[in-house]
Every structure is written in C-alpha cells, then in structure tokens.
Amino acid sequence: MKLQIFTKMDKLFQRHDEYLSAVPMTFIRSFIHKVNWDSSLICIKGPKGVGKSTLIQQKIKQDFKDGDRHVLYCSADTGYFTTHSLLDTADRFVKTGGTHLYIDEIHKYEGWSQELKEIHDLFKHLHVVVSGSSLIEINNGKADLSRRMVEYEMPGMSFREYLCFETGNEFSTTTLESLFENPAAFCNRIKERCRPLEHFGKYLKSGYYPLYFEDKKTYASRVENIVNYIIDTELTAQRNVETGNTRKIKALLQVMSQLVPFEIDIAKISRNIGIQRLTTLRYLKNLEEARLIRRLFTDLDTTKDLQKPDKILMDNSNLLHILSPEMPETGTARECFFCNQLANAGHRVEYGGLKSGDFKIDKKIIVEVGGADKNFRQLKNEQNGYVAADDIDSAVFRKIPLWAFGFLY
Numbered sequence: 001m002k003l004q005i006f007t008k009m010d011k012l013f014q015r016h017d018e019y020l021s022a023v024p025m026t027f028i029r030s031f032i033h034k035v036n037w038d039s040s041l042i043c044i045k046g047p048k049g050v051g052k053s054t055l056i057q058q059k060i061k062q063d064f065k066d067g068d069r070h071v072l073y074c075s076a077d078t079g080y081f082t083t084h085s086l087l088d089t090a091d092r093f094v095k096t097g098g099t100h101l102y103i104d105e106i107h108k109y110e111g112w113s114q115e116l117k118e119i120h121d122l123f124k125h126l127h128v129v130v131s132g133s134s135l136i137e138i139n140n141g142k143a144d145l146s147r148r149m150v151e152y153e154m155p156g157m158s159f160r161e162y163l164c165f166e167t168g169n170e171f172s173t174t175t176l177e178s179l180f181e182n183p184a185a186f187c188n189r190i191k192e193r194c195r196p197l198e199h200f201g202k203y204l205k206s207g208y209y210p211l212y213f214e215d216k217k218t219y220a221s222r223v224e225n226i227v228n229y230i231i232d233t234e235l236t237a238q239r240n241v242e243t244g245n246t247r248k249i250k251a252l253l254q255v256m257s258q259l260v261p262f263e264i265d266i267a268k269i270s271r272n273i274g275i276q277r278l279t280t281l282r283y284l285k286n287l288e289e290a291r292l293i294r295r296l297f298t299d300l301d302t303t304k305d306l307q308k309p310d311k312i313l314m315d316n317s318n319l320l321h322i323l324s325p326e327m328p329e330t331g332t333a334r335e336c337f338f339c340n341q342l343a344n345a346g347h348r349v350e351y352g353g354l355k356s357g358d359f360k361i362d363k364k365i366i367v368e369v370g371g372a373d374k375n376f377r378q379l380k381n382e383q384n385g386y387v388a389a390d391d392i393d394s395a396v397f398r399k400i401p402l403w404a405f406g407f408l409y
Contacts, residue, residue: 008084008092009072009092009093009096011080012072012074012080012089012093013069013072015074015078015080016072016073016074017066017067019057019073019075020057020060020061020066020073023054023057023058023061024054025058025061027164027165027213028055028058028062029051029055029157029161029210030161030173030409031055031152031154031155032055032058032059034152035059035152036150037059037063037127037129038127039127039150040120040124040126040127040128041116041120041127041128041145041148041149041150042128042129042130042149042150042151042152043106043129043130043131043132043136043138043145043149043150043151043152044056044129044130044131044132044152044153044154045131045132045133045134045136045151045152045153045154046131046133046134046153046154046155046291047133047134047156047226047230047290047291047292048133048226048229048230048234049156049209049210049211049222049223049226050154050155050156050157050209050210051154051157051209051210051211052104052131052154053075053104053105053131054210055154056073056102056104056129056131057073060073060100060102063100064100069096069097069098070097070098070099070100071098071099071100071101071102072093072098072100072101072102073102073104074089074101074102074103074104075103075104075105076103076104076105076106076107076108076109076112077104077105077108081109085115086103086109086112086115086116086119087115087118087119087122090119090122090123090126090128091122091123093126094123094126098126099125099126099127100126100127100129101126101127101128101129102128102129102130103128103129103130103131104130104131105131105132106130106131106132106136107132107133107135107136107234107237107238112130113138113143113145114143116128116130116143116145116149117143117145117148120145120148120149133230133234133238133290134153134289134290134291135234135235135238135239135286135289135290136238138151155291155340155344155409156208156209156210156316156318156344157207157208157209157210158341158344158345158406158407158408158409159196159199159200159203159207159337159341159403159406159407160173160406160407160408160409162199162203162207162208162406163194163196163199165213166199166207167193167194167199169193169194171190171193171407172407173407173408173409174186174407174408175408176342176345176347176361176362176365176408179400179404179405179407179408180365180386180398180400183395183398183400183401183404184394184395184396186395186404186407187393187394187395187400187401187404188394190404190407191393191394195393196393196401196403196404197391197393197403200390200402200403200406203406204317204318204321204333204337205317205318205321206219206220206318206321207318208316208317208318208319208340209222209223209226209318211223220322223318223319223322224322224323227250227253227292227319227323228250230290230292231246231249231250231253231290232246234290235249235286235290239286239289241283241286245275245279245283248273248274248275248283249283249286249287251272251273252269252273252275252280252283252284252287253287253292253293253323254323254325255269255272255273256287256293256312256314257314257319257320257323257324257325257328258324258325258326258328259312260329260332264308264309264310264311264312266280266281266308278306281306281307281308282306284309284312285305285306288315291315292314292315292319293312293313293314293315294312294313294314294315294336294339294340294343295309295311295312296309296310296311296312296313296339296349296350296351296359297309297310297350297351298310298350298351298352298353298360299350300348300350310351310353311351313332313335313336313339314336315336315340316336316337316340317333317334317336317337317340319336320332320333320336321333330371330390331369331370331371334369334370334371334388334390334402335358335359335369337402337405337406338358338359338367338369338388338402338405339359341405341406341408341409342359342361342405342408344408344409345408345409346409347361347362347408348361348362348363349361350363352366352367352368355378356378356379356382357378357379357382357385364384365384365385365386366379366382366384366385366386367385367386367387367388368385368386368387368388369387369388369390369402370387370388370389370390371389371390371391372389372390372391372392374387374389374399375387376398376399385398386398386399386400387399387400388400388401388402388404388405389401389402390402390403
C-alpha cells in the first residue's frame with residue numbers, strides 16, 4: 001500500500017518539477033506581496049492571461065528548494081484529475097509529509113468548492129492555495145467557503161509594472177493621496193529615470209497582459225483567443241450562458257468596443273444583436289464579472305442588479321485596441337486606462353455625470369480625463385477636482401499627467 005501511494009505522488013511531483021523548471025524569475029509582480037501566504041486557504045482569481053500560474057510558481061521557487069517534497073504544485077486541468085479527486089490527492093500528499101498544496105485552474109474541476117471545504121476541515125495543518133477564473137464564486141451555496149477562504153483578485157499589469165519590465169528600472173507604487181499632495185515632485189522623480197510618454201502609448205495598446213513580454217508579435221491574437229475562451233468556455237460553465245448565444249455575446253462585445261461611451265441605448269443594442277433587453281443587461285453584467293468590460297453608474301449605493309449602466313467602457317485599453325475593428329477614439333482609450341488603474345488599485349470609480357467631470361472617485365474626488373489642452377471649465381464648481389491629461393509629462397497645479405495614475409498598484 002505504501003509503495004502505491006508513493007507511485008501516484010511521484011507522477012504529480014514529476015509534473016511539478018517540470019512546471020517549476022520553466023518558470024522565469026527575472027521579473028516578479030508586486031502582487032506577490034499583497035497576498036498573505038500564511039493563510040491556510042487562499043484563492044487567487046483573475047482573468048486568463050494576467051499571470052496567476054506564473055506568480056504561484058514563482059512563490060514556490062522563492063520559498064522552497066528544488067526537490068522539496070513538502071510542497072506540490074498541480075493543475076486541475078490535467079488528465080490526472082479525471083481519475084483522481086482533489087480530496088484523495090490531498091490525503092495522499094499529507095500522508096507523505098506534504099504541508100503546502102497549490103492547485104491551479106481550480107474552476108475546471110467539478111465540485112471543487114465542496115472538496116476544498118472537506119480538505120480544509122480534515123487537514124488542519126495543510127496550507128492550500130488555489131487559482132481560478134474571475135467568475136468563480138466562493139459562496140455558491142453548496143459549499144460556502146467565504147468564512148474559510150481568503151480571496152484575492154489579480155489584475156493585469158499596471159503602467160508602473162510595464163515600465164519596470166520594459167526599462168529594467170524599479171519604480172515604487174504611490175497612493176492617490178500622495179499623488180494629489182505633490183504631483184509635480186512625483187512626476188519629476190519618474191522622469192529622472194525614464195521618459196514615461198515614450199512608453200505610455202505602447203502600453204495602452206499592448207502592455208496590460210504579461211504575455212506581451214513572451215511574444216510581442218502574437219500578442220493581439222493571443223488576447224483575442226483569451227476573450228474567445230472566456231466567452232465560449234468560462235461564461236457557459238460559470239454563468240450558464242447558452243452555448244448558442246456565445247456568438248451574440250461576441251457581437252455585443254464588438255458593439256461595446258465601438259460605442260461612444262455616453263451613448264448607451266440598451267434597446268437599440270438588443271435589437272441589433274437579436275436578444276431581449278433583460279438578457280443584454282445580464283450579459284453585460286457577466287462580461288464585467290469576466291473583466292472584459294466595465295459598467296459605470298452615477299451612484300453605486302443605489303444601483304440595482306440589472307440596472308442600465310450610465311456608461312460602458314472596455315475593461316482595459318488593450319482590449320479596446322484589439323477588439324475594435326477600427327482605430328478607437330483616443331478619448332475612450334484614455335478613459336479605459338484611467339478607470340482600469342484606479343479600480344485595480346482598490347478605488348471606487350463612478351460616472352461623474354454630464355454636468356461635472358468624467359469620473360467620481362471614492363465619492364469625493366472629481367476627475368476630468370482629456371488631452372494636453374484640457375482645462376478646468378467643467379470643474380469650476382468642484383473644490384476637489386483634478387484633470388488627468390494625456391501628452392504632458394509634468395504636473396501643473398491640479399493638472400496631472402494621465403500616465404501618473406498608472407503607478408497606484
């Protein structure tokens with residue numbers, strides 16, 4: 001019996017060694033420091049392509065020596081788990097001395113939440129880290145893990161991280177409060193080490209997903225493949241989207257990529273793609289949960305579940321450039337960037353309305369996004385108003401370079 005246990009575990013450890021031998025250690029995203037790795041049950045979720053698997057493997061290489069069998073990395077998306085359960089694997093791993101179990105692509109294992117609950121309750125000293133889609137829910141009713149599991153959402157790369165990778169320099173994050181307190185000094189510190197505007201336009205088109213640095217030539221097609229995978233596979237599995245409607249969802253996403261942000265006509269959009277209005281609203285919510293679009297409302301406190309959004313943007317500017325059949329509006333790309341970086345840094349982002357600035361941040365700050373010539377006309381009655389301006393590299397008063405907001409995470 002003991003020999004059989006070791007034989008089965010050896011197969012997993014062999015694959016574990018193969019995974020870790022290929023992981024690069026030259027650049028490690030700062031998200032690794034946001035996770036409390038001492039927690040006994042951790043879930044790192046996020047859209048495909050943001051680097052969850054790489055981050056987990058890098059953490060293992062940081063903490064464990066090669067060949068250490070107290071740790072095991074495996075993917076639920078392998079043939080092994082067609083004939084073996086998570087619970088059985090954890091049991092065998094603990095019996096052979098295992099203490100840290102990392103399971104990738106957890107959402108591809110049917111019934112994962114129930115088995116993780118059992119693993120956590122049975123093996124008190126086993127640390128378990130799982131990763132999965134943005135769409136997975138840890139309180140799905142069958143096995144509510146919300147009191148047991150610590151959940152983190154991993155975004156794509158910030159402009160700061162992109163600069164670190166592209167230039168080889170190390171840049172620290174800043175807070176929104178610090179940026180507003182002395183924006184000129186912050187911009188000068190960055191400009192002493194690089195020229196942000198030299199890289200900013202490139203980042204807007206192709207720098208959000210880390211796979212850009214694996215193969216720049218195929219970046220756009222790989223991101224398109226990710227979008228198709230999310231719609232064809234993840235939305236159908238995780239949100240019960242009808243398979244026959246995936247083409248309509250892709251058509252909806254195409255419409256979103258071309259939409260003038262302040263023209264939201266749900267009835268017209270629904271007619272154009274051939275689905276009912278309520279279904280369109282549900283699909284918009286699903287696309288936001290999958291981190292493909294961003295719905296904006298003027299007041300999140302009073303927003304209902306399937307309420308018509310006041311503004312819709314793509315989740316990030318890379319998606320806008322890649323999915324739009326024509327060159328997207330510069331202003332829309334700027335707004336995508338601003339909302340993406342603020343939201344990923346943990347700030348509350350709301351639509352500012354037609355009479356005020358573009359966006360309301362944390363219920364108290366109004367920001368107008370525009371080009372170098374953008375003035376304070378719309379902010380004349382706002383004591384806490386700022387302009388985030390593209391095509392400038394220095395801050396003047398409350399007019400701050402747009403790229404500076406890419407250093408918040």
